[in-house]
Amino acid sequence: MSTIRVRLLVVLVFLSGFLAVAGSPSATAVTPPGATAAIVPDSLWFDGTALTVSDGRFTDGFGREVVLRGYNVSGEAKLAENGGLPFASVADARKSATALRALGGGNSVRFLLSWARAEPVRGQVDTGYPAAVAAQMRAFLDAGIRVYPDFHQDLYSRHLFGAGSWYTGDGAPGWAVQAGSYPQESCGICFFWGQNITQNKAVQQAQYDFWHNTYGLQDAFLAMAQQTMTQLRQHLTAEEFAGVAGVDPYNEPYAGTYDPGRTSRIWERDLLGPFYVRFRARMDTAGWQDKPAFVEPNLFWNANIGSQKQEGGLLDAGPLGPRYVFNTHFYDQKAISGILMWGKASDGRYAGDFGAVRDRASAARTAAVVSEFGHPLSGTVADKAPTVLKAMYQALDSRVPGASWWSDPKDSGAVLSGTQWQWDLYNGRHHELMNGNPDKVRTFGDAWNDEDLSAVRLDSNGTVTLRQDARLLDRLYPSATAGTTVAFTYEDRSRDGSTTLTWNPVPSSLPGVRQLVGCGQYGLLVWRSDGGPAPTELHLPASFPTASTTVVSDLGTAYAPPSYTPTTPIAVAPEPGGTGSRRLLLTDPDSGVLHYALVTNGATAPSPALLAAARTELSEWAAARL
Template sequence: MPNIRARLLVVLVVLLGSLTVAGAPPATAATTLPGSLWFDETPLTVRGGRFVDGNGREVVLRGYNVSGETKLEENGGLPFASVADAKKSATALRALGGGNSVRFLLSWAHVEPTRGTVDTAYLAAATEQMRAFLDAGIRVYPDFHQDLYSRHLFNSGSWYTGDGAPKWAVALGGYPQESCGICFFWGQNITQNQAVTKAQYDFWHNAHGLQDSFLDTAQKTMSYVEQHLSEAEFVAVAGFDPYNEPYAGSYDSGRTSRTWEQSLLWPFYEKFRARMDAAGWQDKPAFVEPNLFWNANIDSQKQEGGLLDAGTLGPRYVFNTHFYDQKAISGILMWGNASDGQYTGDFGTIRDRASAAATAAMVSEFGHPLSGTVSGKAPTVDKAMYQALDSRVPGASWWSDPAASGPVLSGSQWQWDLYNGRHHELMNDNPDKVRTSGDAWNDEDLSAVRLDDSGAVTLRQDARLLDRLYPSATAGTTLAFTYEDRSRDGSTTLTWNPVPSSLPNVSRLVGSGQYGLLVWRSGSGSAPTELHLPASFPTAATTVVSDLGTVYAPPAYAPSVPIAAAPEPGGTGSRRLLLTNTDTDTGVLHYALVTNGATSPSATQLDAARSELSSWAAGHF
């Protein structure tokens, strides 16, 4: 997590009652939609710089990291204490958090506690927990996670801890006594703690064969997962994140962050890619991360990189990066809150880098602390990050320049941790330092969820921010998308993208409600465009204005119905809007406005709004 001052971020936890989720619709039996519309029967690939499913549709992955619990010892390096908790988490993540994917954390230390031997009991438990998400209709991409290299670098009285490498790997190094000096945030250990920097250096230089051991273990892990999931379940595994937040530790004489990526990091990814192929993952991309300080938003921390010298990554790799507002987290470098368009430039850089590499982009971590002195910024910081994932154009200028939006980015918020505030972690095995608050790891507190006293999953952030309308699958090419969530900062409703007065009928239709607008050109497939419908968009109160027609309270899906609603896969009660092109030509311009702001709008009102949107779309695309 790229904070060299406060990687206090940990974002979403998972909450749930037994079979129902508080505040969400009841679970629904499996839909009767044709099998070709179920994502878990279609593999995800990279084509034309976008994620594409088996129906040729552009796919957007949205979800959370599951979870920082893997960084702790209380549950043996697993995301959950039990499969039952994993199922509870998955159901809540789908129904309360609107997620269709998760980054699933794994621990090298627990996969290979003894050098050369994998713990199949750990892999079996991890795979069963992974299956809980797949069964809920959620795509999974595993991640070998590390922070500060390893907890075994730290002594029992330390202010900090780490996670990642096993004890035997640390013992080989003979590292100095760890000390961060005057450090106010755990992330400062990355560059100031000599035990951490030397251990990282050794890994990237394959000292003691450490990298070889890691790659062997990664291949065994991937083989195990592939062999122990069913064929249909494995299809829904999106890929693998080889190594969280890579950093050199220190650079050899004459080497820079860019040349380190070129000479050490990229060759490691090529080796990992070969291990994926050998393990049966040859059709899935590697979600590769650049140097963790690439695209940092503090000038002194920016380092040249972004895998610039890797050439065209193509469909076998995804450009995978993180983003945290380190200025906002510092508490002193950004006064006040985030605002409209705050991160469109930073996320635009991610879009541009992925485009230049001819691959899709993934922002696999983002978020902001939910407690502490800077937590008051979270509502605006997180809203601005989601806004930047949706479009590279600020709300104030979106309606006048929608064609500059760029692709809708995939992202996984940090994090979703059921046990937030209820941990019992012996920090560095010290019985006198039992951590229970927040995420129980280096004072982080970023989980979007927690369990209430009844054991139900409860959101810690505004549901209007987290459970979002987004185009989960677009039948063609996405041209532009925006979503005004009207999330709140305390008692203030944040509206950064109001419908302009030049579209009075559309403005009246939306009113003070939430709305999203998708513009796309049709492709050659027959599967519909799908948008996730948040719980705040009950079917009976959802209005759609599109070139495909106008509908208030969309009907149940049928192949002949151009605008319809249906359950999402997994039986969690979440729903999707299905938009089916009535034409067979490719490249046809389509648009769809979706809002919950109207109450029984008349046909005249809907037609007037449609006329305005048609003229607007024709004038901008």
Template sequence: MDMPNMRARLIVVFVVTVVLSGFLTVAGTSPATAATPSDSLWFDGTPLTVHDGRFVDGQGREVVLRGYNVSGETKLAENGGLPFASVADARRSAAALRALGGGNAVRFLLSWAEAEPVRGQVDTAYLAAATEQLRAFLDAGIRVYPDFHQDLYSRHLFHTGSWYTGDGAPEWAVDAGSYPKESCGICFFWGQNITQNAAVTKAQYDFWHNTYGLQDAFLATAQSTMAYLAQHLTDSEFAGVVGFDPYNEPYAGTYESGQTSRTWERDLLWPFYQRFRARMDAAGWQAKPALVEPNLFWNANIASQKQEGGLLDAGTLGTRYVLNTHFYDQKAISGILMWGKANDGQYATDFAAIRDRAAAAGTAAVVSEYGHPLSGTVSDKAPTVLKAMYQALDSRLPGASWWSNPAASGPVLSGSQWQWDLYNGRHHELMNDNPGKVLTSGDAWNDEDLSAVRLDDSGAATLRQDARLLDRIYPAATSGATAAFTYEDRSRDGSTTLTWNPVPSTLPNVSRLVGAGQYGLLVWRSGSGTAPTELHLPASFPIAATTVVSDLGTAYAPPPYTASTPVGVAPEPGGTGSRRLLLTDADSGTLHYALVTNGATAPSADLLGAARSELTAWAAARF
């Protein structure tokens, strides 16, 4: 993770022993049996591409990526800049991420310092280990996009007694510069080093100006890394690699006289991305997009930090690039600027800006980091802050206005929460290589604690946040184009159930059917393909308690999916016991809807029919 001023994060312990017996599978099959769906329900053999501002698979379906960052362990030295201590841990993590966290994608962190410890010499042993760990996620049916991660430029800028540390650039890159002794002065949050620590700002400036050939060296290592992945993954595995995030949270360091954040993006950041794009092509990644981040202060929600940006002068990004940004509520993290909890629609405007900027740039968007501290003085805000963030990913509307104006819902955004890490609370990190300063708690990195998962005392993976919040219904693949989507997770803030999008009283039978349960509602316009629409089914939606009301049909305890079944359930790939709802239409350009809820108990045919009539009339009037 990383973020400007005012934020904290966490690395959670999570060496996962996944207990799959608690997850129902289709038609009584075991997880092992359910792990081998037909090829038509697996990756389709082609990479995702960008088309009409959406991620699209080889069958023409609109794809939404949801998951986590794996993981902040890469920022530490204890496991040599790898996300995991072993491939076995990577496999445990991937299985739990699928089964407990409901994810279908991860942002996979890599370290420049470990990839090129000696200038001009790529460490193939590191690349081999990273590739095997990355493969563990692909084997679990999880798509991956790697990220060369950095925070505060490099740990090697920081002295052994420092209060803070960094990650990213190798030691030789720091030795090349004549940087002042680092000091943040009076800083309350590690992110203040980004603008206040002269060593950090000077090193950042040097990178963007290619001083000492730093940028050239980075790009050469990036190309070698991508070429290694392309050569050592099978074709089907490589198809699961979405693209590459070139540089985490870019910032100028210091602006030159007369330079603005916008002109810095135009003159230095965007040319860097173009150079990175050329390296992708040379490494065999021509069909995959670069997931490019604007100036990290572009979408800040504190007016004094917000800067003009968003790659405004890059023209139409099109199919070769994806707008990739982060979002943290720095007001909430500060503990001062937001006193209460987050509410319905809290981040609708912030996330609308992401949708609008991506649309103007002619490309898809991904929010590759978001989260909130899970310990400390502001952790009480986490349940509402994260619910509001997920709400904003699902729709640009508050719950209060969703049912009356669903056509304004906007595209469903892809995103990866910070973070999912096996080792939270059980680290042994020598901060800045200081044997007298061994960090074990939280992330073991600058007092952050944001991981969604930890290992309990029995060694089993345990969520640190409400499962109802994290394991969500979302449209993983839509046959055609999404017209509107909402999900009421009814997650909890302590003992309080948060309901921000109740079914309106104008739909009494739908309201009766949903009751106090969770529900998701997808509206889409069919395309010309034959592959089904797929919705992830959370663990809180066991088949025997799931009800579907759609213009395609109704079902209580929907049956196993077949090509002739308009509404059916199938396992998700990877053998974790997780499931998906599959909806099949046989037309093109037609508006369809599907309500999915776990609130009903053996609903009558009359109630299902009445709810369907209400939803049909509602959809006809609203779209």
């Protein structure tokens, strides 16, 4: 039986203001919202609840603040070689899910879907496609990984491009292209495939037709989406469906061309916003009424090249509220261009960009997710990847650069959810006939428009292997906080070649903490408790073996923390799914109290005196700075 089916929840009683969690079949159980009562091992009692949005944050069934971290699975769905599915088989999906949890530290995935595969004939959803998708999604759900499907498109459709084209697309089926009278596709002088979005008249006109519902294209898409979502729900058990976080209605929306007098912001107001309202209604009809829609603004809302950046960000949508999530992408186009950014990224480079995401979500009164971010891993700009990705993860963790984090932690902001592009087992092993052309077989990289961004590949033995520094990808992060996060930072000490990147050193004013951390990795979480029944948990990277992990907190100190019990304030437990990944559990029974926890792998058998000194320093620092 899959772990997610038994990960169903137990046992809470309150006695004299203290939490008591029962671990035996004879215990009395109180079931929290979104959970089903069952007797399970103590180390799993707080898993299995559905995700919702409350007070501008993701929350689980215990009211804990949840952070989603993971990857896009996978660009293979853009290709024809496996029928628009992310994997060639369910076995490959399971291999990918296990590795994503154990090597990549992910607790969530954005799972690509194909309109072309779902509806190859107009008005006829291929029932086999949702069934195959559900079977591959189940591999991730069984590994304790939350999933949010994404109806993906790039350049509108592959069917806009001929066998001899330089580029290709994905998304709309052939019949949707045949309905229009589009010009011969041409990008002119294009160095990057994305230039087709604004330079290829065929792509522009097709996008325009979709947003104006020409030929009933939008109606057809919405009907397809409703049927696909209905069937996905029917193919999953209730417990599995609880692990589905929501759905992304449309990848990277763009107007194509603007009507006279219509700007990006007006287009969002008049066309994109109403589309999301219509999609939301289809979700409700399909039985997804309790899950949010992960809605994206205009593709170029937060582009970091001035000529591309456009006003928007769903400014005129009003408060989105808990039925929607503000969902955006971020790529450093200057770094990718190779000519607009000299040198490499550095501390705080994206603090402003990701701060804008936080601010926009806050104004919309909902949670935020950066559902795509990344950088090429081969080619002339690949040397920038280690610093660009570190700076992006840094900005997800905190809106404050490392150089000023210790002095200004109160400005750290919410920890952002994000899914890196991408996680593709078949990187470098594809056999894709580009646009169906047997003379253009693509095997290199991601096999799509010369991209190469996958964090993983299979080695010669078929073993999943990381292509990026494990210290960068497998990160310490607060996956569930029992209360509200006040500040968080993580110094991963990832590498750029032979150089270890340290952007947030412990200041000399905290000598005990500095000695404890040494040259190791460390993270520091500050949160305010809410009296909830479940503990705070942080994902423990593989580089933090239990036997050499040190925790210094106002809750106590621990070197080599013990296994979880309900009465142990600092403890370690397995993460769900049986992948070998672990989490740190911090239990506090109070409400409204400021707590902190430093987690490091730097010290070897630290003395009680050093632990006490570090605890005193951190307590004084928190009192002065927060």
